[in-house]
Amino acid sequence: MVVEEGIQVIEDKFLINSAILVILIPFLTGIFLLFLRGLEIRNKTKFSERLTGSIGVAGLLGSLINATIIIFTYFNKYDAKTQRVIGDTPFVSSAHGTFKWGISLDPLSVIMMFLLAFIASVIHFYATEYMHGDTAYTRFFGTLNFFTGAMFGFVLASNLFMAFVFWELLGVSSYMLIGYYWPKASAASAAKKAFLYNKIGDVSFLVGIAYIWQITLKAHHPTLDYHELTNLISNGTISINQLWFPGLLLFGGAIGKSAQLPLFGWLPEAMEGPTPVSALLHSSTMVKAGLFLLSRIYFTFVTVGGHYEAFIPEGDAALTATLITWLGVLTALCGALIALTATDIKKVLAFSTISQLGYIGMAMGTGQIHVGFYHLVSHATFKSLLFLCAGAVIHSVHSQEMKDMGGLKKYMPYTYWTMLIGLLGLVGFPFITNGFYSKDALLVAIKNSDIPLAGLAFTIALITAGITAFYSSKLFILTFLGTPRYDKDHVHPHKTGIRMRIALIILAIAVVIESVWWAVGSIGGLASEKINKSFWNFEYRLGDLIGIHGAPFALIDTIPSILAVILGISLAFGMYFYQIPFLISLKEGGFIIKLENIIANRFGFDKLIYVLAMGPGMWVGSKFRRFDEEVIDGFIINTVIKDGSLKLADYSNKLDQDGIDGVVNGLGDITSELGYNLRKVQTGQTSQYARWMMFGLALLLSIMTLLYFQTFTIK
């Protein structure tokens, strides 16, 4: 069962430096833009959008260029199957092992990095027009750059410690982006919700890391590196029976970030952010981080090796894999069902993301990491396209409700065609789309897996595919076909702007390229063994590179999913386009309405979480609130702080006004001037004092680490 046998670690300064640049450039431009925003606020001006937008896009383009260099160099120069480029720098070292910053370039991280750089660049470009006229344009690009940089750091990290740091940065910056329109109450609450839901996962993640550290420490080989951990497992130092529980905890982190059941409630609310943010969040950052993490730590829940199989381990250790798979299956179904009832165009797409994430999680749970990754790539491409299209539509009709749209085909031809391409991918339209091949691989993976009740899981996944086809068609019909339903006096749908159009076309082309690629690999692979083993067959090749093999593509396996998709599409067209009376009466049946109600309440998961969190939480809270009202508000805030600081302010004012004259007259003016200025720092505000303390701490730490580190010797 040796996975990483004979893996060779290469040191390549050039590649590592380029990878560092990939992370650093968007971070630096992001921070620079936020700094500019600070200047804007202080001077009450606004820098030109051309300038700040260009900086934002340039940051991502810098990453894209470096990512392109890396992906070509890595796959040409090295044998990706046996060689990994890793560069580590020790951060905190102790006798018990070292925490490191490190870059790891291996097939998964390099492909993910390139995909992210590409999609994020396009989205940034799109946003330069979409966000036009926004008052906080600079802040938007600053945070978006920062956000993308955090994801780059997470993807390229070579160990769990660094991954966690960037994971948290992702959390923080997503909070800022979701709450971008913070004066709106719903946006502020959505940001809070996203943050708290994610926080639950984060805690689990952190405990899992500590657990793994302890296990490896006991094995006298303390490490958090993905690479070294796989080595430890393959040479038998630690066994999967020790790791399944920490693996489960790490998966807890993935549940939060990747919106699996039951923590998916935050993702639809995250629609409160601007559309480009949703596009980025749903395609290649944030929600994919959890799944990417799963593909990084797969050694904790499956034993992989041999051909056509990934083994679910025996005994207790099987629990994690089973849980991941089944949660994935259920998430896929629930997401799809809720998407059926949603009426807001962005919400439909959001729930469809949840459903697709469930699919990917399901595949990863069975151990077929490469299959999950395969669909992850397809999904990232078409979902970013779909969101940008939705953004264009919303931009045009000024509403997110599908009931206000309809008949937009003739006003927005570009959006119409690009959205069609994206939706075909999402549906998995037989033989011509990327979604078809990757979804088929997923279904085969679940069918062949040895998790309990695999047959049932397969059936559910198949039904989900049908539902996906149905709601996608519904979205398409309600938006572009039929008769216009928007308020014609006030809304005049216009063509999408030039920059937005370019972005849409680029992404549509990407979807088409992927579709052709996947099709050539799968269909061509049937005909010729040579194509089957070449890079054209993305799934096979990726599995080969990371040492996992799944079942090959076979036409017979595609029949059920083709049937499900066709059924879904025809039902939707019958119901919404041709409006066949029988189908409509079916829709309005009592049972369906009841079901819809349950679904629209998201199966009560949100409510359950509220009850769980708020029951005890509110009880404790109410006690604290009483304390707060009576003691803190009543006495300390009102009496002490409010009046106290007013008085203090008065006093300082007086002190300032009748100032130095008459008191200082001996020693030179310079001393007193200096003293006077120093005294101004003494404002009487505790938070400011604390800030100065932390400033002092940071100053001393940097002096000690930067200047004094070398000479620090201890006898």
Next chain:
Amino acid sequence: MTWLPVSVLFLGIILILVVDLIFREKAKVYTVILSVLTLSFSSLMVIQTKGTNAGSMFFFGDFYVFFSIVGLLSSIIVVFSAWKDYSVELDLGVFFSLLLLANAGGILIAASRNFIPLYLGYELVSIPTYAMIAFKKKNRSSAESGLKIFLLGALSSAIIIYGLAMYYGATGTLQMGGDIINHSKTLAIAALVLITVGSSFKIGLVPFHYWIADVYSGASVSVVNFLSASSKKMAFAFVFQIFFVGMSSWHNSYTYLFAILATFSVIVGNIVAVVQDRLLRIIAYSTIAQAGYIVMGIVAYGEGNTFTKELAMKGILFHITAHVLMKGAAIAAILVVISSTKSDHINNFRGLFHTSPITASALAIAFFSLMGIPPAAGFYGKFFLFLSLVEAGYEWLALIGIIGSAISIYYYGKVIRIMVDQPESKEKLNSFTPINVLLVVLTILTLLFGIFTQDLAIIAENIVAQNP
């Protein structure tokens, strides 16, 4: 036997609370007498328990004796000023019991050889201090100061705890004087800086000094006396324990840090004091500068050989003792003025020599001592501190100290000049005999400090010999 001093304190606390409960309004004098008795008796017990053996976590040497007794006896000054200051408040007993509790923490600090009891002692000093600062809870500025120091103190405690965790990571032990395990250099640096920052807050070094000015001018004067004379010494004991014993083998790393902090403290403290026009604020900033001088002793101690170490330790002990005397006297004198005029503004001291000669002379002599003019107590400490710095090769730091002292002459002299001026009204100040007695005793001790230097020097040499 070993913990008799602390037992005495606890017994005193119980007695005071009971007496307070029984006699209510008449209890004031009894609680004062009880407190003074408890403190003196506890000091005796400290001398008795010197040299007893209590396992590896504690060490009852000269350091323990000196700092326990300084804390206990300086608390007597606090008792006297509180007697006057809180004359209208009823629950003086509670105040005294908090004071005794803080002293128990001080003893714990001075006796520790392990970071756990050391930190416990530190918190045992801090928490009663917060309560004492906010003691006049109806008084806004007092409550505000209490909240302020509580919040910032909690922050600094958190930083210290974090640093101790790093220390444990770097050495694998919480016993003081642990050696750094291989490859743990980074952790050691983190431990060093975090602990330094956390404890710098307590002793009020720049830039962690902000609470001092606000709390000194906001809290009631007897608490300021406690902060300045008593609790500050316990905080110094804490710092010395950490750096002289706990990190004794890391000395070539912390001297540098403290040289920076001392420079900032002496310069900022003295310069900002120049523009203050309230006496308590002047005292507050001069306290920051004085802390800077004492920290210079840490620099010299860390850098030097045994001879330099002895010089530095002598300087530290002299300065700490002198500081108790001169600050105690100065604040008690300010208390007398405030209780009559309700403000510590500098104009209220105009002509003090004419209206209240005892108060004015005590204040003037305390200020001369703070300037460092012989033969007053402040001179000896500064002299030895600067001497040890020169021995250790830190001439530039000694120069900064001297410049700081020169600046300080200006703002102390300004006050003395104003006191000599003709008063605006000939009204006598309310005088309070116990405070006058206290002032006279402190002044005499300040002037005759030279006779004790020999004994203190022997203690200093013993401490250096007993430190690892």
